[in-house]
Amino acid sequence: MFKIFLPNKIFNTNHKTINGLIILTLVIILIGIAYALFISPPDYIQGDSVRIMYVHVPASFLSLGFFGILGMISVLNLIFKIKILPYIGKSIAPIGFVFALVSILTGSLWGKPTWGVWWAWDARLTSMLVLLIFYLIYILIWKFVENFNTANTINCFVAIVGSFNIPVIKYSVDWWNTLHQTSSITLTSAPTIHYSMLAPLIIMILGFFLYSLVIFLMRYKTELIKLKLNKKNKKTN
Amino acid sequence: MLTRKVRSRIFLFFLSIVLLGLIIFFIFKSLEDNLVYFFSPTEINNKINISYHEKIRVGGLVKENSITKKETSINFIITDLKNEIFVTYSGPIPNLFSEGKGVIAEGKLKDKKFFVADKILAKHDENYMPPEVAKVLEKSE
Numbered sequence: 001m002f003k004i005f006l007p008n009k010i011f012n013t014n015h016k017t018i019n020g021l022i023i024l025t026l027v028i029i030l031i032g033i034a035y036a037l038f039i040s041p042p043d044y045i046q047g048d049s050v051r052i053m054y055v056h057v058p059a060s061f062l063s064l065g066f067f068g069i070l071g072m073i074s075v076l077n078l079i080f081k082i083k084i085l086p087y088i089g090k091s092i093a094p095i096g097f098v099f100a101l102v103s104i105l106t107g108s109l110w111g112k113p114t115w116g117v118w119w120a121w122d123a124r125l126t127s128m129l130v131l132l133i134f135y136l137i138y139i140l141i142w143k144f145v146e147n148f149n150t151a152n153t154i155n156c157f158v159a160i161v162g163s164f165n166i167p168v169i170k171y172s173v174d175w176w177n178t179l180h181q182t183s184s185i186t187l188t189s190a191p192t193i194h195y196s197m198l199a200p201l202i203i204m205i206l207g208f209f210l211y212s213l214v215i216f217l218m219r220y221k222t223e224l225i226k227l228k229l230n231k232k233n234k235k236t237n
Numbered sequence: 238m239l240t241r242k243v244r245s246r247i248f249l250f251f252l253s254i255v256l257l258g259l260i261i262f263f264i265f266k267s268l269e270d271n272l273v274y275f276f277s278p279t280e281i282n283n284k285i286n287i288s289y290h291e292k293i294r295v296g297g298l299v300k301e302n303s304i305t306k307k308e309t310s311i312n313f314i315i316t317d318l319k320n321e322i323f324v325t326y327s328g329p330i331p332n333l334f335s336e337g338k339g340v341i342a343e344g345k346l347k348d349k350k351f352f353v354a355d356k357i358l359a360k361h362d363e364n365y366m367p368p369e370v371a372k373v374l375e376k377s378e
Contacts, residue, residue, distance in 0.1 A: 041367030041368070041369075042367070042368065043365050043366070043367070043368075044366050044367060044368045044370070044371035045333060045338070045361055046333070046361065050365060053365070113332060114331075114332070114333055114359065114361055115331065115333075115358050115359055115360065115361075116329075116331030116332075116333075116357065116358050116359055117358060120274065120358070121274075122274035123274065126263065129263075130259075130263055133259060137252075137256060141252070144248065145245055145248065146241055146245050147245060150245065154252075158256075176273050176274065177273045177274050177275050177276070177277065177296060178274050179274050179275075179341060179358060179360060181339075181360070181361055181362050181363045182362075182363045183363060184363040184364070184365060192362075192363045192364045192365070193363075193364070193365040193366075194365060194366040194367060194370055196367060197365050197366070197367075
């Protein structure tokens, strides 16, 4: 199962695959944006300001998911010591960080005309800020800790501790009285969002995900190239 | 003897302090009644050690036909369908503030049934639909 992440397989994902993915990503995002901005209806209460949702929700959703992946990678890393996992984590983290930032910024832009405030220290917003900080710490540790193994061990714990925040974020709107509304899309009940708005939302989530995949492959390839170079330099030294 | 190893350990030490500090900060910040962003009218009713001097928030739905606009202030009732609280407020009103919709009022309690707000936040629910669909729903009610 892990073979797909082996260096050789990734190097063999040549230009054509990545370029194909880039084109697919652009197409899906363009369709999503056209649908979101022009074709989909305004909301019965919020009017056109609801259209921020089509960026805010995919970014939030994916930033949450990616940190969960970081947590899982870290558990596997600590237990099985699979050498390639840290490089996968290194490649995913910046994407999740940017999405968390986008989530908070677009949320703020959305909050001012709807709620009346740019920010509120309610459980959902505060826990998202915590997520952003955890992402930042994860990235900074990789950047500034000299020893690779030390950085890896610390980051495994950072990711695992931070993963406890993920269900907090998800259920914050159910567990406590919050300003942020409850989920419109759940696993257990019908969506409370009309299909004419749900469809572009799903397309945008897919588009964001494909974009993440493209960026991930590029970063991962770069990490592997650096790894190979390091090994080569060590040998010649 | 600030070798690389020692230096990175010092960095790690400070980092873990900062990390721990952040975690504790956020836990305490949350625990200060901010974990619960607002109290519902029922919670206000039932709360024993409620403060009449501290700023708190009350949230719920704006009761239908309860908004009365005065010269400089606006009065309305917040309900959670079980209990109510009377609110008076003067200041700017957010766009989405309307009867039957969610609201959070920030201010001080005069007594358990009377709240003086200095800030109003509109709260919207998780329903999203086009205006045409909303009209159809309204007609069928």
